Structures are given as C-alpha cells and as structure tokens.
Amino acid sequence: MPAATREDVLSALSRIVDPATGKNIVEAGIVQGLAIREGHVGFVLEVPPERGVGAEPLRKEAEDAASTVPGVLSVSAVLTAHQDAGQRKHPAAPAHAARPRPQGIPGVAAVIAVASGKGGVGKSTVAVNLALGLARLGLKTGLLDADIYGPSVPRLLGIAHKPRSRDGKILEPIEKFGLKTMSIGFLIKEDEPMIWRGPMVMSALTQMLGDVAWAPLDVLVVDMPPGTGDAQLTIAQRVPLRGAVIVSTPQDLALIDARKGLAMFRKTQVPILGIVENMSFFVCPHCGKESNIFGRGGARETASALEVPFLGEIPLVPAIRETSDAGTPIVIQSPDSPETHAFLGVAAAVAEKIKAPARPAPRIIME
Numbered sequence: 292m293p294a295a296t297r298e299d300v301l302s303a304l305s306r307i308v309d310p311a312t313g314k315n316i317v318e319a320g321i322v323q324g325l326a327i328r329e330g331h332v333g334f335v336l337e338v339p340p341e342r343g344v345g346a347e348p349l350r351k352e353a354e355d356a357a358s359t360v361p362g363v364l365s366v367s368a369v370l371t372a373h374q375d376a377g378q379r380k381h382p383a384a385p386a387h388a389a390r391p392r393p394q395g396i397p398g399v400a401a402v403i404a405v406a407s408g409k410g411g412v413g414k415s416t417v418a419v420n421l422a423l424g425l426a427r428l429g430l431k432t433g434l435l436d437a438d439i440y441g442p443s444v445p446r447l448l449g450i451a452h453k454p455r456s457r458d459g460k461i462l463e464p465i466e467k468f469g470l471k472t473m474s475i476g477f478l479i480k481e482d483e484p485m486i487w488r489g490p491m492v493m494s495a496l497t498q499m500l501g502d503v504a505w506a507p508l509d510v511l512v513v514d515m516p517p518g519t520g521d522a523q524l525t526i527a528q529r530v531p532l533r534g535a536v537i538v539s540t541p542q543d544l545a546l547i548d549a550r551k552g553l554a555m556f557r558k559t560q561v562p563i564l565g566i567v568e569n570m571s572f573f574v575c576p577h578c579g580k581e582s583n584i585f586g587r588g589g590a591r592e593t594a595s596a597l598e599v600p601f602l603g604e605i606p607l608v609p610a611i612r613e614t615s616d617a618g619t620p621i622v623i624q625s626p627d628s629p630e631t632h633a634f635l636g637v638a639a640a641v642a643e644k645i646k647a648p649a650r651p652a653p654r655i656i657m658e
Contacts, residue, residue: 398506408548449618
C-alpha cells in the first residue's frame, strides 16, 4: 500500500464543510500543524474561542475523513481555540514592555510540578501516588498529565473514556479515586503517537490548565514531561507554581539529569519542594531482603549538596508496578502497606511546604 501524502490528507479534509463559515475546513484555514509520519497523521483544528469544544463534531468528522485515506494507520485530531488577529498583541508593541502577570487557575489554591530530568525514573507513578496521598490527607486534589507525547495517567488510573463538557466550552475533569484528572491521553487512542511540534504542545497545555473546570482545589499536581523544554517553560510561565518535586533514581546518570531539571526550575524562579529517590532499594518478595540495585542514597546526597529538602525514598517492589499497570495505584490497592506509607510520607512533607504563601508567577522582561 502506498504511503499517504500530505496532499491526500488535505484532499480528504477539504470535503468537510465548516457550518460556521460555509467553507471547507482547509480553505477556511482551520486545519493547522498537519504532520504525517509513517502512516500516523496529526493535526489541529483551530476555531474561535466562542465555539470552543462545541466544534467537537467537526473535529470528529475531520478525523474520520483523514482515516479513510489509503496508507493512514492512525489519526490524532485535536480541537483548539485561538484569538482573532485583532485580539492579539500588536507586533509593534515595545519589546521592553512588561507582560501581564499570569493569575493562575481560578479556584486552585496551589499548583505543584512533579518533574524529572530524564525518562524512566518512575516520575508518573510517583506523581499519581503523591496526588492520591495528598487527597488521603484531606486536600481537594487534582492531577494534570502534562506529558503530551507519553501520557501515563489514563493507564495508571484505569481511565478509558473521554471527558465531557456541560457548556461546550469548558471540559469537566474525570474524577477517579477522589482526584480530578485531565490528560491528552483521554482524548486519543492509547496506541496513537503524538507528532506535534512545540506550538501545538504549548496550546494544548494552556487549554488543559485554563479550559478545565478544576475548581475548587487545594492543590493541582502536574505530572510534567521528562526533560527541560517547551512544556516545562509553558507551565512555569502560565501559572505561579508553588513549587516543584524532582524525582530521580539513585544512580549517577539519573542524578545528573535531575540536577538539570532542578536548575531549570531555579532559573524560572520556581521553588524546589524537594527531591524524591524512587526505586531506592529492591525488596525481595520471597525473603524480604533489601538489595540496592541502582545504588542507594544518591538523591539524598544530591539534595544535601544542592541545599534542597530530601522528601523520602520509594522502594522498588513488584506491587507498585503491578498496581500501576492494573489502574489501581498502590495507595488505593494497599492503603496500609509499607510502600503506601512511603508515598504518604512524601505527601505529608509536600502538604506542609505548600502551606506557605503563594508566590507570583515569573515574568520575562526584554530590555
């Protein structure tokens, strides 16, 4: 079967008429960011803010049309809202003018980031169990999966349905285990790759922060993507983060990248709540003996050297992996286990730290 081309997909999309303009969606300029990679198609439908998610039927029609193109294996079509050109900042505005200070998310008392300098350290598992731990401590808690390219929250919480909207504009978060949650993974199939460029990722993150009915919350936990790129900067500058939790394994390679993540937050004036050492030690399920597979204590030493709090150690045990894969995290499945108490210890330390007064969001001023 021949590979699908950009022209093939655009031709299929041009058969879809936008009822608001009477033009096909390609001619109307609604289709943005079309990308094709090895048969996987991704694009954005940009509509005015007043249409919001009310244009969801149009998105679904476009997605179905692209799926009929020979050679297309999967399609990811995402709906975003944009301002008209007249509403945007005029390009002639002085470069040194101070930009408006972000006001955060209405009804959300604190936003914290859970981050890592690299993938594979169990950051999402820590983020989910930390959020559940905060909820168990009595805080109204939300969880935002900000990892656009590799969303994990749908699997970790066993969520397989899409969010709804009461007014066609604001999405309702999906509630599970006492958490309000949102993830790009709720809107696409689990095996569909995201092939978006930076601006598309930033637009999606901005919407998941501002166009979701989060309130009222005491704390919103943001599961950040690994690394130090556009997504991290977007969130750091979009909301006044109360602080960041850095997750690392004990080994030197992971700690090197963890230091980079920590430095990025410091540069954007985000307080460091502390470092968590995940997979700190292995506990044999048969004999109970502990083994330091990745070493042990490296994150604690790094925290001491960088003068940031050390929040605790999370063991490497099969139960954490098994409950995560099953969609019932260890804090829910085994509420009295040693592993759960380890997560609750981290949650208690974080809860204490976010009681401090909120700080303003960082501003970038060009001289």
